[in-house]
Amino acid sequence: MSARILSGKEFAAKFKEDAAKRARALEEKYGVTPGLAVIIVGEDPASQVYVRNKDRACQELALYSEVIRLPETVTEQELTARIDELNYDKRIHGILVQLPLPGALARREKEITGRILPEKDVDGFHPVNVGRLVMGEPGLVPCTPAGCLKMLELAGIAMDGARAVVVGRSNIVGKPMASLLLRENATVTVCHSHTKDLAAVTREADILVAAVGRPGFIRADMVKPGATVIDVGINRLPPDADHPRGKLVGDVDFAGAAEVAGAITPVPGGVGLLTVAMLMENVVTAAACQLAAQKD
Numbered sequence: 586m587s588a589r590i591l592s593g594k595e596f597a598a599k600f601k602e603d604a605a606k607r608a609r610a611l612e613e614k615y616g617v618t619p620g621l622a623v624i625i626v627g628e629d630p631a632s633q634v635y636v637r638n639k640d641r642a643c644q645e646l647a648l649y650s651e652v653i654r655l656p657e658t659v660t661e662q663e664l665t666a667r668i669d670e671l672n673y674d675k676r677i678h679g680i681l682v683q684l685p686l687p688g689a690l691a692r693r694e695k696e697i698t699g700r701i702l703p704e705k706d707v708d709g710f711h712p713v714n715v716g717r718l719v720m721g722e723p724g725l726v727p728c729t730p731a732g733c734l735k736m737l738e739l740a741g742i743a744m745d746g747a748r749a750v751v752v753g754r755s756n757i758v759g760k761p762m763a764s765l766l767l768r769e770n771a772t773v774t775v776c777h778s779h780t781k782d783l784a785a786v787t788r789e790a791d792i793l794v795a796a797v798g799r800p801g802f803i804r805a806d807m808v809k810p811g812a813t814v815i816d817v818g819i820n821r822l823p824p825d826a827d828h829p830r831g832k833l834v835g836d837v838d839f840a841g842a843a844e845v846a847g848a849i850t851p852v853p854g855g856v857g858l859l860t861v862a863m864l865m866e867n868v869v870t871a872a873a874c875q876l877a878a879q880k881d
């Protein structure tokens with residue numbers, strides 16, 4: 586048996602098409618183009634790649650985009666002052682501070698991202714947006730889990746009544762993913778490093794989400810036959826002759842799991858692409874809310 590491959594590229598194209606349509610409708614109605622500001626601090630090479638991808642997606646959809654590059658010597662005060670300016674900036678509807686932050690700023694991540702107005706928080710990291718998600722109210726939802734959910738919907742994977750197991754409990758992926766699946770009436774279990782007999786739990790899953798950050802962590806024998814496996818992991822292996830930059834792999838032993846699963850996302854070419862595409866949707870959603878609120 587061989588699983589259906591859920592192509593991130595295909596679903597991302599659909600998300601972007603939706604976002605572009607909604608952006609054009611807003612331009613028509615309000616004469617305003619949705620705008621994103623991405624703040625990047627320091628020179629981390631992976632972050633540079635991700636930020637470039639986000640900027641490129643904005644160009645592709647003809648959204649307004651600003652990339653604000655700050656040196657790693659920037660102080661927290663300077664950084665939050667820059668966020669405050671963007672909070673007031675009428676051209677900007679979404680603000681994102683690229684993570685991880687370098688050096689001492691890393692320990693102030695909550696305070697820094699929390700400075701972004703909830704209405705412009707297109708990462709969905711602000712406690713107000715976290716609260717809205719848990720309470721089942723409209724708000725901005727973190728891009729990776731929101732992208733996974735929309736993919737499941739478009740792929741016709743049944744969530745209502747399904748057993749869903751999320752491995753990993755981060756604020757960025759695991760917890761919001763669990764909230765979204767619960768909202769869709771799945772029976773949700775969240776596993777983590779203290780979970781006993783993890784394999785017995787994951788083998789119950791109709792929908793298995795891996796977000797642990799460890800290559801090959803989910804093996805074929807942990808997957809229920811026919812299950813949908815979503816691999817959120819982005820791990821770079823040490824460089825070798827074939828992969829001078831290091832091979833990119835997920836948290837799932839793809840070759841093994843694909844023999845057992847009914848459907849599976851690859852890495853690369855899976856969830857990462859959905860994340861960027863969903864960011865575009867969040868920017869347009871944020872713009873729509875702000876423009877509607879300004880009207881009256």
Ligand SMILES: Nc1nc(=O)c2c([nH]1)NC[C@@H]1CN(c3ccc(C(=O)N[C@@H](CCC(=O)O)C(=O)O)cc3)C=[N+]21
Nearest residue numbers: 635681682683684685708819853854855857858860861
């Ligand atoms: N404030 C903030 N928001 C984020 O959403 C955020 C962040 N910080 N910090 C880092 C993580 C990671 N992330 C990814 C985005 C795109 C790909 C992506 O495009 N992946 C491609 C290829 C990537 C490659 O070749 O390196 C793929 O999986 O096929 C992956 C990972 C967003 N993040």
Ligand SMILES: [Mg+2]
Nearest residue numbers: 854855856857
């Ligand atoms: Mg991927």
